[in-house]
Amino acid sequence: MRLIDAELVESRRILPGQWIQWYHAPALAASVRAGQFVHVRTGDWSGLVLRRPFTVNTADAATGIVSIHFREVGRGTAWLTHLRAGDRLDMLGPLGQGFQVDPRSRHLLLVAGGLGIADVRLLVDEAIRDGRQVVLLFGARDASEVYPSSFLPDELEYVVATDDGSVGHHGLVTDLVLDYEAWSDQAFACGPLPMLGTLAALAAGRTKRLGVATLGRKRGAGRPIPIGSAQARRKAYLQVAMEQNMGCAVGACLGCVVWGVEGPQRVCREGPVFAANEIDWEAAVGAGAHKR
Amino acid sequence: MKAKKRVMTTSAGVPTPKRTPTVRKIKPAWVGPSSVSSATTSGKRPTTTRPGEVGADPARGMDPIAALGIGDVAGSASPDGLRASRAGIDAGMVDLSVDLGRGLVLENPVMVASGTFGYGVEYGEVVDVERLGAICCKGTTLRPRQGNRPPRVTETPAGMLNSIGLQNPGVDAVIERYAGLWAGWRVPVIVNVAGESIDDYVAVVRRLESVPGVAGVELNISCPNVGKGGLQFAIDRDAAAAVTRAVRAATDLPLIVKLSPNVADVRPIAQAVADAGADALSAINTLSGMALRADRTGPFLGNTYGGLSGPAIKPVALRIVYEVAQVVDIPIVAIGGITCLDDVLDYLAAGAVAVQVGTAIFADPTLPIRLVDDLRAECASRGLAAYGALVGTALPQRPGPPVSKGAEYRP
The missing domain is CATH 2.40.30.10 (Translation factors)
Known part of the structure; x- marks a missing residue:
């Protein structure tokens, strides 16, 4: 800083x-x-x-x-x-804390709603530079708000959904996620709170839906990983970038908190990227973060 | 470090319930080299012989504001009088130290306000915190508090609303995590203390007592953002005096009490708090306010109400400092919308001896340090070796201007 x-x-x-x-x-x-x-x-x-x-x-x-x-x-x-x-x-x-990509993750699923693409855009570049495969799902209200593909690298698979169906999938971007959840090793998202809440619910049920079996000895098994640590975030399937009105941005004023399962979390210091299971989604989506 | 900052004013270890600030020996901020001896020996009111030294009249001793630590410090810093010749003053020589009482001596009068600077570590990478006059840490309570539901801050015209709700890890955790660090700093750290009851305040202060690294306490009796406690003390004269008295009896730490602007008349409260043993007052806390959601379906802040701060409240704060300065004779620390040197000078002129910068830090973290340099340069350009002469110049009932040149030579 x-x-x-x-x-x-x-x-x-x-x-x-x-x-x-x-x-x-x-x-x-x-x-x-x-x-x-x-x-x-x-x-x-x-x-x-x-x-x-x-x-x-x-x-x-x-x-x-x-x-x-x-x-x-x-x-x-x-x-x-x-x-x-x-x-x-x-x-x-x-x-703030950026996205934590597990070095073993080869397939990254990025989900952006509207201006949320600003938060995951740099991750696209970093992931492609590191030789990972990236799918970016993008949701917007209509065709006029769709992020121009000319601003994105060619290596990326870019899938668009619009609320009115004027371009791409007719519906919510979260509808598309199920198609990629088996393919992807990790997912990263930013967008409106209801979208993030839906994604978090999907991510919570993913292991069960896919019937993922964990074979062999798990790395670090037995040692509990503290929630909110970089290690825990790397192991999480879904990471989300949160937004909140902000004061100091260095962690001093405690103004920019979102409610986590372990109490208030500062978006500027502990975040803006959190593992989805750190956030108390009921409180977060209910309260709503109103943009200035 | 700590021992130097705190001076026991008590004998036999018994805390004096009430300090009489006026007994402190007052020395003028600026004393003409020739006028000192004759003035004191003749018993006449001394006058400065140097024209244009606004407010440098040694007779400020007659004035309530003269009892503020500032004159004292200005004098003690250079015991043989400050030979401030305009040509001879350069910024490095200006002494900005100020005594807020009970030995809480700051190297300069620019502090950072509680809640805007965390625990002093958050801005460490961009601000040289040790150059600040003092740091007031985030409001600290006996037990950990999670604070209010978000959103907690929003910008308003020339200001901002906050409703943090005193989120903090509790006094024990604060001491454990930060006190050791503070003890190694040159800058004094004043712990802002909040509570729901008098017992809470006393319990927190007792734990802070004799902790190395804690230079003083600021009693936050005026937080507008919590349901219980906070404001209920600041709006009632008797409650404010009671909590001050209880804390005073419990500690020898320098005690600053933070006043609220959310009252009809702050003067009786300020007086009561001063009489109850506060070493200094700070004014003001935030003004209660609110904002609506963009779609106007309800209040924006999770707590509905928030505290307004920033340049928008400066006129209010200035008024309160001005009023309080006329009724108490303990030092006043001004808070409210300071963004530049002119704001600092305004508050000094209204009777404050020190200031706290708050909201402006968010936009410009290095502002407090720059204000120190600016104030020093301002003193130097006016030929002042200390800034005491800038204090209280706007207050009424000041002794008249120096009678006439050479008056002190009368038999």
Whole structure:
């Protein structure tokens, strides 16, 4: 974690109301892992007192370029869209715990709902770089909000579902998951809470549905793995990236918690990526995280 | 480290129930080299001979705010008077230390407010925490608390609402995890204490007593975000005095009491708390407020209500500091919407001797450290060797301006 002075290289509106901005920030590009985020300071002019958290969308250590992907939802993000190439931005990062990919996992299933693709986008690059096979299931309201495949690597299998059926599967993205659950070794998801809740329920029943037998001696058998540890997350089938309104983003203010089975968990410190079984889904989906 | 910070003011180990702050020897923040001896020997009110030194009048001793630790420290830092010639002051020479009572001496008056800086370790990678005046840690209760349901924070115009609900691991865990670390720091750590009953407060403070690394306690009697405890003490004069008195009797730690703005008139409460033995007051805690969901189907925060902080509340905090400074003679620590040096100077002028930066840390973690440098530079540019002269300049009923040049030479 450090304060980074990033320079905007390019800002592009990729979909109605959605932007990707590329910044030159070599220190960040070299150190960020998939799922981690930066806390961005907006201009002081309008009395915006909080930074805005954005998951790092892509990072290229060779060129020192990182990108963030966001929807214009309020004054902070509106301010960002007015930046021009050469403008500088104060970022704090990289922050949080990223996705934990088990080294033995060969088939990764990524599930993204709407802007949730921003959280798993960097994982696509990392997984393909490491020679894994990746399927990305993407759900959107309609064709106008579908993430352009030109922004994705060719090695990826990209499956789209839309609520109105205007492109791809007609229905929810979670409908597609069952087709891939036997194929995939691990799944990673980000999106609206109801989607994550459904996925968590599916993941909880997966072992039973598939009739997976565990043969031989389990690695580390007998030693309990503390819930929430990196090791436990690596062994979990489903990891989810959570969102919450955030204050400090370093774990000091306790503002960004989501309810876990072991009490409140800070999205900025213990998260934003959690194993699905760490989250108290009834409380989380019930309370709802309302976006600014 | 610890021993140096705390000075027992008691004899034979019996805690004095009430401290009389006015007995502290007051020295002026700035004393003209020639005026000191004649003023003290003649018994006349001394005056500064240097024009333009606003508020540098040694006669501040007559004034309530003069009893604040600031003049004391300014004097003690340079016992033979601060020979502050405009040309000779550079920023490195400016002494920003301040005494909040009971030997709680801060190297500079910029603290970080409770709840915004965790336990001092979270920002460690980006902030040199040891350069802060003091750290107020997250509100600590006797038993662990899980806090309120999310969402807990949201931005509002020029401010934010929070309803954390005092999530903390409990006083024993705090001591176990952090006190050892704090003991090694140069910066004093003040533990913010909250509770549901007077017994809770006393029990927490008793455990903090004589723990190395704990430099003082800030009594949080004004948290607006918990159902039981918190605010009920701050809005009632007798309850506020009772909890202060109970804690005072239980500890020799420097005791700061944090006032709430959610009252009609804060002055009687401040007075009662001061009389009950508080060493200093901090003002203000957050203002109670709320926000709605985007679709307006209900309150946004999981707790419905939250505490408003940030620049939006600065005028309110300034008013309360200004009011309290006129009725108590113990140091006041101002909190509320500080984002730049001007805010600090405003609060000093309104009678505070130190400030706490809170919400602004989220946007700019290095701000408190920069404010220290800015304040030092400001003093240097005004030719002040200590910032005491900046304190209370906006308060009414100050002694009039220095009578006339050379008055002290009268027989």
